[in-house]
Amino acid sequence: MASAAEGDVGTVAELAKVLRFGFEELSLNKLATSLGASEQALRLIISIFMGYPLAVFYRRYLFFKDTYLIHLFHTFTGLSIAYFNFGNQLYHSLLCIVLQFLILRLMGRTVTAVLTTYCFQMAYLLAGYYYTATGNYDIKWTMPHCVLTLKLIGLAVDYFDGGKDQNSLSSEQQKYAIRGVPSLLEVAGFSYFYGAFLVGPQFSMNHYMKLVQGQLTDTPGKIPNSTIPALRRLSLGLVYLVGYTVLSPHITEDYLLTEDYENHPFWFRCMYMLLWGKFVLNKYVTCWLVTEGVCILTGLGFNGFDERGKAQWDACANMKVWLFETTPRFTGTIASFNINTNAWVARYFFKRLKFLGNKELSQGLSLLFLALWHGLHSGYLVCFQMEFLIVIVERQAASLIQESPALSRLSSITVLQPFYYLVQQTIHWLFMGYSMTAFCLFTWDKWLKVSEGLPARTGEEVSLRAQAVKDNPCPVSTSVAFISPRCTNPCILSATSSS
Numbered sequence: 001m002a003s004a005a006e007g008d009v010g011t012v013a014e015l016a017k018v019l020r021f022g023f024e025e026l027s028l029n030k031l032a033t034s035l036g037a038s039e040q041a042l043r044l045i046i047s048i049f050m051g052y053p054l055a056v057f058y059r060r061y062l063f064f065k066d067t068y069l070i071h072l073f074h075t076f077t078g079l080s081i082a083y084f085n086f087g088n089q090l091y092h093s094l095l096c097i098v099l100q101f102l103i104l105r106l107m108g109r110t111v112t113a114v115l116t117t118y119c120f121q122m123a124y125l126l127a128g129y130y131y132t133a134t135g136n137y138d139i140k141w142t143m144p145h146c147v148l149t150l151k152l153i154g155l156a157v158d159y160f161d162g163g164k165d166q167n168s169l170s171s172e173q174q175k176y177a178i179r180g181v182p183s184l185l186e187v188a189g190f191s192y193f194y195g196a197f198l199v200g201p202q203f204s205m206n207h208y209m210k211l212v213q214g215q216l217t218d219t220p221g222k223i224p225n226s227t228i229p230a231l232r233r234l235s236l237g238l239v240y241l242v243g244y245t246v247l248s249p250h251i252t253e254d255y256l257l258t259e260d261y262e263n264h265p266f267w268f269r270c271m272y273m274l275l276w277g278k279f280v281l282n283k284y285v286t287c288w289l290v291t292e293g294v295c296i297l298t299g300l301g302f303n304g305f306d307e308r309g310k311a312q313w314d315a316c317a318n319m320k321v322w323l324f325e326t327t328p329r330f331t332g333t334i335a336s337f338n339i340n341t342n343a344w345v346a347r348y349f350f351k352r353l354k355f356l357g358n359k360e361l362s363q364g365l366s367l368l369f370l371a372l373w374h375g376l377h378s379g380y381l382v383c384f385q386m387e388f389l390i391v392i393v394e395r396q397a398a399s400l401i402q403e404s405p406a407l408s409r410l411s412s413i414t415v416l417q418p419f420y421y422l423v424q425q426t427i428h429w430l431f432m433g434y435s436m437t438a439f440c441l442f443t444w445d446k447w448l449k450v451s452e453g454l455p456a457r458t459g460e461e462v463s464l465r466a467q468a469v470k471d472n473p474c475p476v477s478t479s480v481a482f483i484s485p486r487c488t489n490p491c492i493l494s495a496t497s498s499s
Contacts, residue, residue, distance in 0.1 A: 028042055028043065036249065038139070040085070040138070040139035040140075041139060043084060043085050043139075044085060044139055044198065044199075044287075046084075047081045047084060047085055047198055048198060048199070048287060048290050048291055048294075049290065050081070050194070051194050051195045051290075051291065051294030052230075052234070052293070052294060052297065054077055054194050054195075054294075055195065055230075055294050055297040055298045056297070058070075058073065058298055059223050059224075059297065059298065059299075063214060063223050063299070064214050067212045067213060068185060070189065070212040071185045071186055071188065071189030071212065072185070072189070073189075074188075074189040074190075074192055074193045074194065075185070075188040075189050075192045077192070077194040078191070078192020078193060078194050078197045079094075079192060081194055081197060081198065082141075082144070082192070082197070085139075085144075085198070086140065086141040089140075089141040090141070092124075092128065092141050092145055093141070093144065093145060093148055093191070093192075096121060096124055096145070096148065096149075096152065097148075097152070097187060097188055097191050097192075098184070099120070100117065100121070100152045100155065100156070100187065101182075101184045101187050103116055103117055103120070103156065104155075104156065104159055104181075104182070104187075105181075108163070109159055109160050109162060109163030109164075110160070111160070113156055113159075113160065114156050114157055114160050117152065117153055117156035117157075118153055118156075121149045121152050121153055122149065122153075122372070122373070124145075124149075125142065125145055125146055125149045125373070126372065126376060128141065128142040128145060129142055129375045129376045130376060133375070133376060133377070135442060135443055135446075136442075137440070137442075143198070143199075144197055144198045144199070146373060146374070147196070147197070147198070147199065147200050147202070148191055148197075149373070150202055150341070150344050150348075150373070151190070151191055151202065152191070153348060154176075154202070154204060154205075154344060154347075154348050155178075155182075155187070155190070155205050157348050157352075158176045158177055158178045158204060158205060158206070159178045159182075161173050161176065161177035161178070162177040162178040162179045162180075164177070172347065175206070176204045176205075176206055176347070177206075178205055178206060182205060186205075186209070189208070189212070190205055190208045193208065193300075194294070195291055195294035195295045195298060195300060195316075196291060196295065196300075196316070198291075199287045199288065199291055200288070200291065200318060200340060200341065201288065201291065201292065201295065201316045201317075201318045201339075201340040201341075202340040202341055202343070202344045203295075203300065203315070203316060203340070207300070207315065208300070211298065211299055211300050216299040216300060216302040217299055217302065218302060218305075218311035223299075224299040224302060225311070226296045226297055226298075226299060226301065226302070226313055227297065229296050229301070229313040230293040230294070230296040230297035230301075230313075231293070232293075233289050233290070233292045233293035233296060234289070234290060234293040236289050236321060237285075237286050237287075237288075237289030237290040237292075237293065238290075240282050240285050240286040240289060241286045241290075243282060244279075244282045244283055244286060247279060248283075251275060251276050251279045251280075252276075253276065253280065253437075253440045253441060255272075256272075256273070256276070256437065256441070256450045257441075257446060257449065257450065270430060273430065273433035273434060273437065273450075274426065274429045274430045274432075274433050275429075275433075276433055276436075277429055277430075277432045277433020277434070277435075277436045277437075278429050278432070278433070280436055280440060281337070281436070284337075284338070285319055285321070285324070288318035288319050288338070289319060289321075291316075291318075292316050292317055292318060292319070295315075295316035296313045296316070300315065300316055301313040301314065301315050301316045301317070302315060303315035316340065317339060317340075318338055318339050318340050318341070319336065319337065319338075319339065320335070320336035320339065321336075323335065323336035324336035324337055327428075328421055328424035328425045328428055329394060329424070329428060330387075330390050330391060330394050330428055330431065330432065331391055331394060331395075333428070333432065334387070334391070345366050345369065345370060346366075349365075349366050349369055350362050350363065350366040353365060353366070363388065364388060367384040367385070367387065367388050368381075368384070370384055371383070371384040371385075374439075375442075377442035377443060378438075378442075378443065378444045378447075379437075379438035379439055379440070379441055379442045379443065379444070379446075379447050380438075380439060380442075382435075382438035382447065383435045383436070383438045383439035386431075386434065386435045386438070387435060390431050390435070434451065437450050437451060438451070
């Protein structure tokens with residue numbers, strides 16, 4: 001009997017070893033390596049797709065249950081996703097949520113509470129960027145935290161508006177103003193909702209509360225008929241995911257920094273930048289389409305009915321795919337891309353600067369806020385500055401054509417419309433690629449090299465070059481200022497040559 005028992009124990013031990021070896025072989029790190037991705041990227045993708053079984057569970061068991069159970073479910077699942085991706089660093093989000101709740105309770109519906117929220121949440125995010133920054137795109141706790149930052153700032157502003165006289169608010173502000181006093185559990189559920197915690201989209205506290213109260217459904221008293229609309233967005237997201245996975249090894253920003261790229265003729269570099277600029281956005285499109293499907297499945301995507309009585313499921317849409325793929329205008333791309341974040345900036349920042357009395361200044365400050373919200377790298381500032389300038393030039397060009405009879409007649413010739421469209425698309429995506437170069441390469445030594453065709457420089461070479469410029473400065477004139485195309489140190493050059 002003893003020997004038989006010992007044999008069974010030995011068999012179990014051997015089986016445990018085999019299973020442990022099997023699990024090691026199937027570790028996320030090795031799986032990610034076999035797929036040509038990083039482990040953090042794989043964890044992110046798994047977490048985003050996990051939203052679908054969680055949404056199915058919510059629909060099946062919790063949709064009309066007590067609200068506190070739903071808040072607990074959202075908080076627990078969100079924290080689990082945070083731990084799966086970032087481990088103990090989930091304390092960053094937890095700390096900011098608790099402190100934000102205390103700000104609302106202790107300061108109330110005051111301007112002080114709003115300003116404190118803006119300063120604290122943005123300072124915490126920027127400090128996170130500063131201490132975790134590298135020269136590459138890394139998936140770390142600051143990625144979902146930037147989404148959370150906007151959520152908590154929006155929460156504070158809506159709570160402040162809830163204390164105002166309703167007649168003093170715009171129709172938009174009335175829609176989002178929070179009249180009640182949210183509990184800590186409600187704030188946590190709102191912040192950790194699994195369908196939007198990692199990559200968005202943005203939505204208001206009022207919209208979230210309608211979800212947990214069972215109001216976001218096209219058939220009152222029943223679970224929403226949102227499965228098909230959700231699967232459509234998921235399918236479209238999978239198309240973008242497959243396309244990005246197949247092409248990403250062949251169209252990379254790293255190639256922009258190689259000598260091979262630099263040695264190609266100018267037209268080739270322009271075309272590559274154009275194609276890369278269009279392609280690189282697909283990874284964002286993929287994530288937003290997949291998460292939008294999760295939001296639709298839960299009901300959060302419900303946006304009422306259109307004039308024909310058909311249910312609309314675009315409340316959480318971050319992409320207008322058809323417009324994104326077909327627009328020949330830079331402003332069209334902005335209107336179709338990252339919609340909810342753009343709407344958030346317009347609602348909580350741009351329109352709140354109305355007291356400045358200058359639309360262009362408000363737009364510039366809004367883009368500066370967006371650049372800082374993305375990170376501290378110089379590439380973000382350059383990207384959004386270029387966006388601001390390109391939009392201005394595009395509008396001026398359109399006005400010039402409309403005001404010129406000759407150009408208006410020329411642009412209205414039907415047979416030439418396909419040619420005009422092709423030219424517009426080429427210019428549009430070339431400028432987009434030029435802007436995205438700075439956005440994706442982050443640091444000035446990289447994006448400046450690509451933008452102006454400079455050879456790569458090491459840190460020592462940059463220091464030597466800076467000293468050389470100091471010892472022998474570039475000629476200065478009080479006329480038009482430019483950044484020198486051949487200086488790694490920004491110098492002021494005359495618009496005309498000077499000796």
